[in-house]
Amino acid sequence: MTGREFLELDSPQQRLFLERLKRMEVIQKTLNELPKADQNLSNHGSYFLAANSSLCGLAANNFFRNILHVRRASFVTALPMAVIPFLSTAAVYEVFVREPLFSGELNCEVCAVVRGGLIGAVVGGLYPVLLALPVNASLAARYASSPLPGKENLLRFWLTTAQPVFRKMSLGVLIQVLTGLYLATKHHGVYVKILQQMNARRDPEELQA
Numbered sequence: 001m002t003g004r005e006f007l008e009l010d011s012p013q014q015r016l017f018l019e020r021l022k023r024m025e026v027i028q029k030t031l032n033e034l035p036k037a038d039q040n041l042s043n044h045g046s047y048f049l050a051a052n053s054s055l056c057g058l059a060a061n062n063f064f065r066n067i068l069h070v071r072r073a074s075f076v077t078a079l080p081m082a083v084i085p086f087l088s089t090a091a092v093y094e095v096f097v098r099e100p101l102f103s104g105e106l107n108c109e110v111c112a113v114v115r116g117g118l119i120g121a122v123v124g125g126l127y128p129v130l131l132a133l134p135v136n137a138s139l140a141a142r143y144a145s146s147p148l149p150g151k152e153n154l155l156r157f158w159l160t161t162a163q164p165v166f167r168k169m170s171l172g173v174l175i176q177v178l179t180g181l182y183l184a185t186k187h188h189g190v191y192v193k194i195l196q197q198m199n200a201r202r203d204p205e206e207l208q209a
Contacts, residue, residue, distance in 0.1 A: 056173075057132060064165060068145055069146050070140055070145045077139065081132055093123075097115050113185055115184060116181055121173055121176060
C-alpha cells in the first residue's frame with residue numbers, strides 16, 4: 001500500500017483527526033502565551049485536588065485503624081492510602097475535565113463544572129474512604145486486633161463500622177466537591193481566555209484578507 005492510498009482511506013476521519021490535532025496545537029501554543037499564573041493553574045491545578053484526596057485517604061485510614069484497634073503496619077497502610085488516591089484523582093480529572101477542555105472537545109461550562117464536582121466527590125472524597133476499608137479489614141483479620149463476625153453478620157458489621165467514618169469524612173467530601181467545582185471553573189476560565197486570544201488573532205487576519 002502506497003502512502004497516497006493510505007491517506008485516501010477514511011479521508012473524512014483523517015481530516016477530522018488532523019483538524020483536531022491542529023486545534024490542540026493552536027490551543028497549547030496560545031496557552032503558553034498566557035500569564036504564568038494561568039499556565040500553572042492549567043498544568044498543575046489538578047494536583048491540589050489530588051493532594052486533598054491523599055489527605056482524605058490518610059484520615060480515613062487513621063479512623064479505621066482506631067476503630068479496628070490496628071497498631072501495626074502503619075507505614076504499609078499509609079503509603080498506598082496517600083499515593084493511590086492522589087494518582088487516581090489526578091488521572092481521572094485529566095481524562096474527563098482538563099484534556100477535553102484544552103483539546104476543544106468540552107465547550108460547556110456547566111458540563112465541565114459538574115464533572116469537576118463529581119470527580120471531587122466520588123474519586124477525591126468517597127473513593128479513599130472505600131479504599132481504606134478493605135486495607136484495614138485485612139490487617140484486623142491478620143493481626144486479630146478486633147473480633148470479626150462470621151459470614152452471616154459480616155455485611156452488617158462492616159456497615160456499622162464504616163458509618164462513623166463516613167460521618168467524620170463528610171466534611172472532607174464536601175471540601176473535595178467545592179474544590180472540584182472551583183478548579184473546573186478556573187480551568188474553563190483559562191480556556192475562555194485562550195479562545196479570546198485566538199479570536200483576537202484571527203480578526204486582523206480576516207480584515208487584511
